Amino acid sequence: MTVGAVPSIRDPGIKFSVEIYPPAKLETRVKLTEQLGELDGLGIYYVSVTFGAGGTTRDRTIEMVRRVIGETSFDVAAHLTCVGASCAEVNQLIEQYEHLGVRRIVALRGDPPGGFDVPYYPHPEGYQTTADLVAVISKCGLFDISVAAYPEKHPQSPNVKADFDTLKSKVDAGADCALTQFFFDNDRFYEFFDRALSYGISVPIVPGILPIMNFAQVKTFAGKCGASIPSWIVERYDGLDDDPQESLKIGLDIAIQQIVDLAAQGHREFHIYCLNRPEIVRSLISSIGFGNKSLAEV
Numbered sequence: 235m236t237v238g239a240v241p242s243i244r245d246p247g248i249k250f251s252v253e254i255y256p257p258a259k260l261e262t263r264v265k266l267t268e269q270l271g272e273l274d275g276l277g278i279y280y281v282s283v284t285f286g287a288g289g290t291t292r293d294r295t296i297e298m299v300r301r302v303i304g305e306t307s308f309d310v311a312a313h314l315t316c317v318g319a320s321c322a323e324v325n326q327l328i329e330q331y332e333h334l335g336v337r338r339i340v341a342l343r344g345d346p347p348g349g350f351d352v353p354y355y356p357h358p359e360g361y362q363t364t365a366d367l368v369a370v371i372s373k374c375g376l377f378d379i380s381v382a383a384y385p386e387k388h389p390q391s392p393n394v395k396a397d398f399d400t401l402k403s404k405v406d407a408g409a410d411c412a413l414t415q416f417f418f419d420n421d422r423f424y425e426f427f428d429r430a431l432s433y434g435i436s437v438p439i440v441p442g443i444l445p446i447m448n449f450a451q452v453k454t455f456a457g458k459c460g461a462s463i464p465s466w467i468v469e470r471y472d473g474l475d476d477d478p479q480e481s482l483k484i485g486l487d488i489a490i491q492q493i494v495d496l497a498a499q500g501h502r503e504f505h506i507y508c509l510n511r512p513e514i515v516r517s518l519i520s521s522i523g524f525g526n527k528s529l530a531e532v
Contacts, residue, residue, distance in 0.1 A: 247502045250277050250519060251311065251440070252509050255284040256294035258450050263294070267301045269512040276519045280342055282311035282380075282413075282505075296330065303335050311380060312336045315344025316367050319470060320359035324367065332376055340380045341368045341404075342414065348488075365403040372408025381405075383412035383439060385426035389460040398433050405437050412437060413505045416444035418456075418488070419464050420495050441496055444507040445514050446485030448476070486514070490521055 246382055252273070257263050270281060283298045285291060299312045312331050331339065343354065343364045356387065361367040364381060370381055381404040384397055391397045401412060412435070417423055423441055430439060446452045449471040456463050467488060474481045508515045 235410050248277055248497065249279050249503045250505070250515075251280050251282060252278055252512070252515055253282045253284065253505060253507050254298070255286070256291050256298040257510065258294070263298055263301065266510055266512070267298075267305050270308065271306045272411075273512055273515060273519075276516065276523075278308060278515070278519075279304070280311050280338055282338075283313060285313040285315050285342070285344065290444075292327070296327075296334075298329070299336060299420045300334055309338060310336055311340050311378075313337035313340045313342060314367065314371070315342045315343030316356065316361045316364060317354070318357060318360075320357055321370075322359070322363055324361060325370070328371060328374065332374070337376065338378045338380065339371055340382075341371055341409070342382055345471055347431075359452050363403070364400070365407040368404050368407040378411070378441075379409050380411045381409040383414045383426070384460070385414050385417045385422045386460050386462060389458070398429065398435075399444070401430065402433050402435055405435050410437060410440045413444040414439065415459055415461060416442045416507050417461055418444075418467055418492070419462060420492055422462070423496070424499065426453060438503065440503045440505045441501060442505045442507060443489050443492055444509075445489040445518055446471075447477075447482055447509060447511060447514060449481055449485075482514075486521065489518055493518075493522060508511040 238262075252270075254270070257266060281302050283295055283302065285295050296315065299310050301373075302308060302310050312334075314327060316324070319327075326402050328339075339362055356362045361370070368379055368381060372375055381401070383401055384391070387397055388400075391411070405412070412430075414423065415456065427439055444452065444455075446467075453463065455461070470484050471481060474484070494499070496504070506515055506518065
């Protein structure tokens with residue numbers, strides 16, 4: 235990995251977004267909102283709130299969106315999916331987001347309730363593709379629309395070309411930005427980015443970064459979504475199953491290396507999948523912003 239100058243959060247060109255999911259317990263949602271508020275001043279320009287597989291967290295998502303808007307200084311990007319809902323139900327949710335003051339939407343097909351191993355079937359009365367959903371949201375003229383992108387092929391896509399065709403259709407329908415699935419090999423992202431440009435995809439493509447907090451858990455995530463884990467990362471975690479502190483330290487170091495390398499290549503926005511651990515976001519951004527010794531030696 236080639237690493238350039240250490241970026242600083244004081245550089246207004248470096249921006250971060252943070253993705254959370256709505257916890258099941260009310261007290262956990264309250265605590266998470268408080269923790270997010272403590273990230274103010276770290277260059278975070280919005281928090282995205284996910285929508286569970288098959289729309290299973292709809293009510294909690296709406297409540298979490300309301301909390302983040304009302305109790306923090308951050309903009310919110312509310313997730314919206316096609317799966318398991320009619321067009322009328324989705325349109326109602328768009329109106330509800332507007333009423334709450336949401337001005338960013340992450341438009342997604344959505345995962346089947348059974349996961350990637352289960353074939354996806356559109357709702358008979360719903361939007362058939364994400365591009366259809368994007369087109370409807372775009373007509374409102376009220377929202378900044380982000381969509382998903384996959385540097386290493388969506389697990390349910392027949393081939394890489396189909397992935398690019400899908401992404402192009404979403405952009406053509408009105409998407410303003412693409413957020414990538416997490417990845418650990420920056421070269422995969424660079425190849426994807428260059429190929430996207432060759433397809434005429436000119437919207438910003440924001441790299442998704444997942445700090446490894448639990449390697450076994452991340453291996454499971456990666457296996458389900460088709461993200462490869464380079465052998466050098468696997469080797470760094472060898473023998474650390476019973477050392478969570480060292481494992482987390484390595485995970486932060488890897489994420490820092492990724493962001494520094496990406497910034498050196500001109501990428502200025504980063505989407506952090508924090509798995510509801512805002513303190514990890516603070517450690518990550520603070521380490522980059524102040525250029526600590528370990529980062530300088532990367």
